[in-house]
Amino acid sequence: MAEPHAEEVIQGHANTAQTVDLELRPEEEAFLLSTTGLPDVDALKALIVRVQAEAAEAFPYPCIRRFDFVKLKMSRLPCYNRLLSLVKDDPDALLLDIGCCFGTDVRKAIADGYPAKNIIASDLRPSFWDVGHKLFRSNPATFPVTFLSGDVLHSTFIGMASPVYGAPRTPRPELRGLRELAPLAGHLRAIHASNFFHLFTEANQAAIARSLGALLAPTPGSMIFGTHVSRPKKGLRTEAPPPAPGYLGNRMFCHDAQSWTDLWDGEVFQKGTVRVEAEVLEQAREDLVVLDPGVKFYQLICIYTKDH
Numbered sequence: 001m002a003e004p005h006a007e008e009v010i011q012g013h014a015n016t017a018q019t020v021d022l023e024l025r026p027e028e029e030a031f032l033l034s035t036t037g038l039p040d041v042d043a044l045k046a047l048i049v050r051v052q053a054e055a056a057e058a059f060p061y062p063c064i065r066r067f068d069f070v071k072l073k074m075s076r077l078p079c080y081n082r083l084l085s086l087v088k089d090d091p092d093a094l095l096l097d098i099g100c101c102f103g104t105d106v107r108k109a110i111a112d113g114y115p116a117k118n119i120i121a122s123d124l125r126p127s128f129w130d131v132g133h134k135l136f137r138s139n140p141a142t143f144p145v146t147f148l149s150g151d152v153l154h155s156t157f158i159g160m161a162s163p164v165y166g167a168p169r170t171p172r173p174e175l176r177g178l179r180e181l182a183p184l185a186g187h188l189r190a191i192h193a194s195n196f197f198h199l200f201t202e203a204n205q206a207a208i209a210r211s212l213g214a215l216l217a218p219t220p221g222s223m224i225f226g227t228h229v230s231r232p233k234k235g236l237r238t239e240a241p242p243p244a245p246g247y248l249g250n251r252m253f254c255h256d257a258q259s260w261t262d263l264w265d266g267e268v269f270q271k272g273t274v275r276v277e278a279e280v281l282e283q284a285r286e287d288l289v290v291l292d293p294g295v296k297f298y299q300l301i302c303i304y305t306k307d308h
């Protein structure tokens with residue numbers, strides 16, 4: 001059964017983070033200006049800072065402090081074009097963004113042609129999704145993406161089926177009226193999860209991976225992809241400072257490329273039925289106060305596809 005969330009049991013000193021300047025890449029600036037309809041960058045930045053304060057009240061993740069909610073993640077992944085091709089070939093292809101936060105990544109996918117009606121965004125905290133509406137100046141009528149609020153550690157929400165290798169066991173549900181992810185078992189062509197798995201213990205990461213694996217459609221080309229904090233050798237991120245509210249610090253469990261590959265190819269899916277591409281890259285994190293100035297942080301970029 002579900003453990004208490006690591007994030008909720010953490011107490012500590014909050015002084016583990018530096019103040020971060022709001023810097024946008026040119027493609028982020030262009031995307032945000034066009035989707036918000038704001039007249040200029042000054043107005044955009046003022047709105048971002050306002051919604052940041054509101055989101056930090058909801059939960060003080062480092063990604064909120066770092067303005068990660070306006071940074072494009074999904075579209076910068078090497079397999080993003082595969083996602084856009086997938087929906088060209090299968091116009092009904094369903095995409096789930098799990099741990100979607102404000103929903104910035106799905107909004108970018110829609111701007112790039114992914115049909116909004118095929119997208120499910122899900123997060124524990126509906127308040128982040130609501131702040132997303134404020135940032136993008138939308139509402140559920142003008143931005144009708146299906147949003148499901150729920151906890152991936154609750155089996156009734158995420159389901160506990162095993163991966164589907166033949167035809168899905170149940171008909172594809174209507175997204176309208178859907179309240180849980182479980183009925184989608186075997187129907188999702190793509191699942192994006194970024195900056196997400198590292199929030200959980202090793203055992204919970206495996207449980208969530210198994211549940212997400214069961215949601216994936218058996219159709220060749222279906223994919224699960226994203227990026228998470230990692231280490232060159234799996235284990236606790238001992239090089240980080242101690243935990244603080246919203247920040248796991250040295251209690252964060254990180255996979256390495258091999259352990260992550262083994263989890264998906266062998267534990268979640270039968271060995272040899274998926275192709276995993278996993279790569280650990282060094283990550284610049286000037287925003288973190290570190291114990292030793294020489295410590296390095298890493299991210300794991302990964303994709304699993306069903307191509308058999």
Ligand SMILES: C[S@@+](CC[C@H](N)C(=O)[O-])C[C@H]1O[C@@H](n2cnc3c(N)ncnc32)[C@H](O)[C@@H]1O
Binds near residue numbers: 061098124153193195
């Ligand atoms: C660090 S943020 C990452 C957001 C986004 N994917 C990104 O890459 O910027 C993690 C997100 O996961 C959500 N989350 C945390 N625990 C969760 C849970 N148990 N079930 C579902 N979502 C959860 C948080 O509310 C938050 O929006």
